[in-house]
Every structure is written in C-alpha cells, then in structure tokens.
Amino acid sequence: MTDAQPLPEYTLIRSDRRSLELRVLTDQRLEIRAPRRTAQSDIDDFLRSRLSWLARTRARLAQRAAPLTLPLAHGARHPLLGQPVQLHILTGARRAPFLLGDRLQIQLPTPDEASIGRALDDWYRHQARTAFNAEIDRQFPFYAARGHARPTLRIKRMKSRWGSLSTRGYINLNLALIQLPRPCLEYVVAHELCHLEHMDHGPGFHRLMDQRMPDWRARKALLNRLPVIA
Ligand SMILES: [Zn+2]
Incomplete structure (x- = not known):
C-alpha cells in the first residue's frame, strides 16, 4: 500500500494486551502499544487512522505550560x-x-x-x-x-x-x-x-x-x- 503522507516515528511496545493504543508522551514522543502478533501493516493503518487525533493532541500539549521545577529546600x-x-x-x-x-x-x-x-x-x-x-x-x-x-x-x-x-x-x-x-x-x-x-x-x-x-x-x-x- 502506498500513501503519500509519511507516518511519524514511534516506539512500539508489544505486550499481552488485546487492542492497539497510541500515546503521546509529555515530551511529544509517540508510543504505540500493540498485542504481540499484530502485523506491521495493521499498526501502520491504525496510526494513519489516528493522525487527526494526533494533530489535535499535539496542539493541546504545545499549549501546556512547561513543567515547573520547585526547590526542595526550607521555605520553598x-x-x-x-x-x-x-x-x-x-x-x-x-x-x-x-x-x-x-x-x-x-x-x-x-x-x-x-x-x-x-x-x-x-x-x-x-x-x-x-x-x-x-x-x-x-x-x-x-x-x-x-x-x-x-x-x-x-x-x-x-x-x-x-x-x-x-x-x-x-x-x-x-x-x-x-x-x-x-x-x-x-x-x-x-x-x-x-x-x-x-x-x-x-x-x-x-x-x-x-x-x-x-x-x-x-x-x-x-x-x-x-x-x-x-
Ligand atoms: Zn476516558
């Protein structure tokens, strides 16, 4: 299958789960969790079906203020x-x-x-x-x-x-x-x-x-x- 739009990079984690899940981590990296035997083409199709959700989620994350680091000291x-x-x-x-x-x-x-x-x-x-x-x-x-x-x-x-x-x-x-x-x-x-x-x-x-x-x-x-x- 050819598709003009290249898919974004992600980390794939296979486990004993039953469904596919796409996660955007707070640093914007992508993670896909998949059942052990899912074919690569099914994972790609899944990611393709989630692209508009991904764009919305990334836009939302970009609005979030940067994480705060608070001092671990007296008076903080x-x-x-x-x-x-x-x-x-x-x-x-x-x-x-x-x-x-x-x-x-x-x-x-x-x-x-x-x-x-x-x-x-x-x-x-x-x-x-x-x-x-x-x-x-x-x-x-x-x-x-x-x-x-x-x-x-x-x-x-x-x-x-x-x-x-x-x-x-x-x-x-x-x-x-x-x-x-x-x-x-x-x-x-x-x-x-x-x-x-x-x-x-x-x-x-x-x-x-x-x-x-x-x-x-x-x-x-x-x-x-x-x-x-x-
Ligand atoms: Zn929910």
Missing part, C-alpha cells in the same frame, strides 16, 4: 490541591512529615535534596490516597445505585494520562492530581467513573458527563493548561 512552596504549603525543614530523628497550618514540617537526620524529595513524595502519596478515595466515595453512590462495584484506587505517576479505568476493577489516578486544584481531581474522577457505564468516549459518555458534571469542559481546559511539577 509546593502545592497541595492547588494551595501552597511551605516546606519547613528540620534536622533530627526521622519523623513522618506533617502539616501545621500551611507549613509542612519535614524532619530528617540529613535533610539533603534527595531525602527531602523522598519524604515529600511519600507525603503526597499519603495525601493522595485519602483525597482520591474521598472523591471517589463522594461520586460513587450514583453508580452503586446502577449496580456497579466500586473500583479500587491505584495511584501511579503517569506520563501521558491523568487516569484510567480498568475492566478488572481498578481506577488508576495520576499522583500529580494531588498538586492541582481540586476541580481537576473532581473532573478526572467523574470522567473515569463514567467509563463504568460507557467504555468509549462516544455520545453516551458525553451525555452522562454533561449530566454528572455540567461544567466538565471548563475543568478539562484548566487541567490541560496548568503546568505539572517535574
């Missing part, structure tokens, strides 16, 4: 659900970080950048587990009434997506959501829970989103505009 401000908390670094026996007003106390025997980074990451994961589960519980009764089982939360650092819902009963949410304003978290949870009823992004999915969260488009725009923290 880091966001929790869009609100700044100020790092208060202490030297002493290791303690679990805790929030006092808007100050996050981090006490470590040797508070260097690496150990502050690890303590902060643990703290974010802890905060994320509580906040994400609370948000799922807040939105879930609608789906429980329709006979769905509550998906189990898994928190991941993801490069190309904010969340996903697996057919095996998991809702995967990007750890970075704990840093963004709460409307972003609420939107991603609403989106993923909608997939309990509609696995694709067809008209039925959008009707349910409009019903569950009438301002979801504004929240999605906010989510796509904000910088993430590197």
Whole structure:
C-alpha cells in the first residue's frame, strides 16, 4: 500500500494486551502499544487512522505550560490541591512529615535534596490516597445505585494520562492530581467513573458527563493548561 503522507516515528511496545493504543508522551514522543502478533501493516493503518487525533493532541500539549521545577529546600512552596504549603525543614530523628497550618514540617537526620524529595513524595502519596478515595466515595453512590462495584484506587505517576479505568476493577489516578486544584481531581474522577457505564468516549459518555458534571469542559481546559511539577 502506498500513501503519500509519511507516518511519524514511534516506539512500539508489544505486550499481552488485546487492542492497539497510541500515546503521546509529555515530551511529544509517540508510543504505540500493540498485542504481540499484530502485523506491521495493521499498526501502520491504525496510526494513519489516528493522525487527526494526533494533530489535535499535539496542539493541546504545545499549549501546556512547561513543567515547573520547585526547590526542595526550607521555605520553598509546593502545592497541595492547588494551595501552597511551605516546606519547613528540620534536622533530627526521622519523623513522618506533617502539616501545621500551611507549613509542612519535614524532619530528617540529613535533610539533603534527595531525602527531602523522598519524604515529600511519600507525603503526597499519603495525601493522595485519602483525597482520591474521598472523591471517589463522594461520586460513587450514583453508580452503586446502577449496580456497579466500586473500583479500587491505584495511584501511579503517569506520563501521558491523568487516569484510567480498568475492566478488572481498578481506577488508576495520576499522583500529580494531588498538586492541582481540586476541580481537576473532581473532573478526572467523574470522567473515569463514567467509563463504568460507557467504555468509549462516544455520545453516551458525553451525555452522562454533561449530566454528572455540567461544567466538565471548563475543568478539562484548566487541567490541560496548568503546568505539572517535574
Ligand atoms: Zn476516558
């Protein structure tokens, strides 16, 4: 088959999956995930069918602000659900970080950048587990009434997506959501829970989103505009 338009370059990852998936990573590189035995011509056809989606996605990514790097040092401000908390670094026996007003106390025997980074990451994961589960519980009764089982939360650092819902009963949410304003978290949870009823992004999915969260488009725009923290 000849086609005038050359296909963009991508990294191919084959695995025990059942369907093809195209991902645009935050650095704009492409990744195609494919079942082990998919023919190269089928992969090319798939990519060709996704070119207009790809152009839209790349345009959207180009609008996003560059990732922010925040200092891991005393006095630096880091966001929790869009609100700044100020790092208060202490030297002493290791303690679990805790929030006092808007100050996050981090006490470590040797508070260097690496150990502050690890303590902060643990703290974010802890905060994320509580906040994400609370948000799922807040939105879930609608789906429980329709006979769905509550998906189990898994928190991941993801490069190309904010969340996903697996057919095996998991809702995967990007750890970075704990840093963004709460409307972003609420939107991603609403989106993923909608997939309990509609696995694709067809008209039925959008009707349910409009019903569950009438301002979801504004929240999605906010989510796509904000910088993430590197
Ligand atoms: Zn989706």
